[in-house]
Amino acid sequence: MSNHTQSADLFERAAAIVPSGVSTNTRSRQPHPLYFTSAKGAHAFDADGNRHLDLIMGNGAVMLGHGYAPVQEAVARAIAAGLTCGVEAVAMVDAAEAFMSAVQWPDMVRFTNTGTEAVQHALHIARHATGRTRIAKVEGSYHGWSDEVFVSVWADLAKAGSADAIKPLAQFAGQRCDLVDEVVVLPFNDVERTLAVLDQLGGDLAALLLEPVMIDIGFIPATTDYLKALRRAADKHGFVLIYDELLTGFNLAPGGVADTSGVAPDLALFGKAMANGYPMAAIAGREELMRMTEPGKGPAFVGTFNGHGIAVAAAAAALPILASGEVQNTLAERGRRLAASFARAAADAGVAAHLVTGGSHMHWYFLDGEVTDYRSAAKTDGAAYAAFTGELGARDILFLPNPLSHHAISLAHDDALLDEIDVAFAAGLSAVAKR
Numbered sequence: 001m002s003n004h005t006q007s008a009d010l011f012e013r014a015a016a017i018v019p020s021g022v023s024t025n026t027r028s029r030q031p032h033p034l035y036f037t038s039a040k041g042a043h044a045f046d047a048d049g050n051r052h053l054d055l056i057m058g059n060g061a062v063m064l065g066h067g068y069a070p071v072q073e074a075v076a077r078a079i080a081a082g083l084t085c086g087v088e089a090v091a092m093v094d095a096a097e098a099f100m101s102a103v104q105w106p107d108m109v110r111f112t113n114t115g116t117e118a119v120q121h122a123l124h125i126a127r128h129a130t131g132r133t134r135i136a137k138v139e140g141s142y143h144g145w146s147d148e149v150f151v152s153v154w155a156d157l158a159k160a161g162s163a164d165a166i167k168p169l170a171q172f173a174g175q176r177c178d179l180v181d182e183v184v185v186l187p188f189n190d191v192e193r194t195l196a197v198l199d200q201l202g203g204d205l206a207a208l209l210l211e212p213v214m215i216d217i218g219f220i221p222a223t224t225d226y227l228k229a230l231r232r233a234a235d236k237h238g239f240v241l242i243y244d245e246l247l248t249g250f251n252l253a254p255g256g257v258a259d260t261s262g263v264a265p266d267l268a269l270f271g272k273a274m275a276n277g278y279p280m281a282a283i284a285g286r287e288e289l290m291r292m293t294e295p296g297k298g299p300a301f302v303g304t305f306n307g308h309g310i311a312v313a314a315a316a317a318a319l320p321i322l323a324s325g326e327v328q329n330t331l332a333e334r335g336r337r338l339a340a341s342f343a344r345a346a347a348d349a350g351v352a353a354h355l356v357t358g359g360s361h362m363h364w365y366f367l368d369g370e371v372t373d374y375r376s377a378a379k380t381d382g383a384a385y386a387a388f389t390g391e392l393g394a395r396d397i398l399f400l401p402n403p404l405s406h407h408a409i410s411l412a413h414d415d416a417l418l419d420e421i422d423v424a425f426a427a428g429l430s431a432v433a434k435r
């Protein structure tokens with residue numbers, strides 16, 4: 001077991017002045033979080049000098065690996081140049097052009113700092129374009145923490161109603177319940193039930209927002225039939241179809257699910273991998289909608305740190321590397337390899353579990369049967385997940401404690417590290433079997 005004395009001391013200092021001693025609640029851990037000093041490739045190094053094999057990888061953002069040289073060099077040049085914010089950086093134009101050559105379907109793109117902000121812009125545009133206020137989202141789909149979209153993500157199924165009439169549920173105290181009540185929550189991948197709701201309420205909707213692969217709760221792809229049905233419903237009822245490609249864009253394929261499925265939305269949000277860990281997100285879409293954010297035309301589009309000099313430099317360096325699809329194919333192949341050895345180890349251990357992978361993403365479910373939506377994913381066995389991840393933690397492998405979360409590898413997770421992960425997964429599965 002690694003020594004965590006420095007992290008324990010840091011936690012004591014931090015927790016006195018920073019709630020839970022962390023900057024985002026998902027980093028909170030018992031008995032205390034770890035504090036890190038550096039990262040390189042597939043590893044992060046904590047304050048006690050322990051080396052951790054990272055399966056979080058910036059929640060999928062650090063797809064090329066920590067400290068990836070071409071991005072680091074671009075960032076170092078940007079830092080040396082001294083330009084931060086307040087004026088438009090030359091590298092913004094480079095990043096926008098690189099984005100547009102990687103993503104095929106949209107006409108225009110604009111940069112923000114976070115996904116939560118990009119989602120807000122998309123909803124403002126949709127309301128302005130349609131003159132309507134209500135939005136629809138999918139149960140289990142995560143779009144950041146703002147009041148009107150952090151709804152029915154990790155929902156309590158005892159309170160969520162039947163799949164025919166899903167009740168919108170708030171996710172946090174202090175949330176505006178009037179906004180939550182307005183949200184129409186749809187079942188994922190269920191064309192019939194979804195169309196029944198949209199035929200009734202579609203004419204009231206400004207937008208329908210979804211992750212076309214639900215990755216925040218593991219890895220659950222939408223069927224092409226489902227996406228096509230949503231596209232047809234959007235055209236019929238006149239609402240704006242928005243894909244949240246924060247985790248699918250660049251991680252699965254350069255243009256995300258819109259390009260791979262051939263079913264394009266009207267607007268989409270991107271982020272995370274596009275700047276290999278530097279804070280940056282984007283909204284992209286049809287010209288007529290995107291131009292609505294121009295000065296004096298309607299929706300706001302402002303932000304001190306938008307198009308930040310360092311972030312756009314990172315994106316301008318990362319995007320051309322992500323554009324050909326080669327990185328995604330390499331990582332998908334590594335994911336398939338991990339899934340196959342996980343399946344063998346689960347069978348040997350007699351544990352009902354499977355590893356789902358796609359691009360750089362992966363997650364493990366402990367259940368029998370297929371996962372097609374939030375309700376089937378929620379059947380995962382939390383105690384089995386804890387036993388499995390306990391074994392990863394004992395080996396200094398970084399993971400997320402929520403059984404409905406997601407993990408990732410990067411270009412730096414080479415064959416030797418995949419072997420190490422295979423061994424840890426097998427040990428985790430036998431720990432589950434021994435309970």
Ligand SMILES: Cc1ncc(COP(=O)(O)O)c(C=O)c1O
Pocket residue numbers: 059113114115116117142143144145211216244245246247271281
């Ligand atoms: C699919 C998706 N949308 C939106 C967000 C919110 O992005 P951010 O955390 O940058 O605000 C996230 C973040 O995890 C996400 O995974």
